[in-house]
Amino acid sequence: MNARSRRTREAILAATRALLEERGPAALTMAAVAERVGLSRRGLYLHFTSRSELVTALFDYLADREGLTPSLQPVWAAPDSVTALAEWARHLARYHPRVLAVDQALRQVGERDPDARAHCARADAAQLANCRRLAEWLAREGRLAAPWTEETAARLLWSLVSSELIGRLLGEQGWSQDELAVRLALLQQRTLVAGATG
Incomplete structure (x- = not known):
């Protein structure tokens, strides 16, 4: 080209x-x-x-323009799974607001628009894969709290990536991106990490 x-x-x-x-x-x-x-x-x-091809290309375009890979880098470079979980919350608060409008628009019509549905399915699969990686890391280090399994923990983490949830917390609740990062990290740690108190 x-x-x-x-x-x-x-x-x-x-x-x-x-x-x-x-x-x-x-x-x-x-x-x-x-x-x-x-x-x-x-x-x-x-x-x-x-x-369809245009909407599919938009996924990669947004990830590149808004820095998906650099935003995720601190998560996977973390020294342990608990630190990675906190970095994941920071990533969500940093990256997702940048693509929120496009994601919300495509999800609104996903049920009746095959191109939008395909884009959302691709985004969901990538997000769920990252959440599974985190949950498996917690379990491998013996840090995953009972009664969570790798799969249920991954599904919970994935549900917190919801553009509707993030949009409501930032918009309707007026949280800043810093507040979103801190509160998501606290929620995830106290829920999923064995013996977490912080």
């Missing part, structure tokens, strides 16, 4: 994100994206052959 094609592809993905954030998923048509970028529909289809 040459530099011009890369720039056009980036512009398309940025326009897709902006449309979702500003007008919601109903506004996300190939025609609307093409118009926003200043391309013909045919020109848009040279880069993305379908709306």
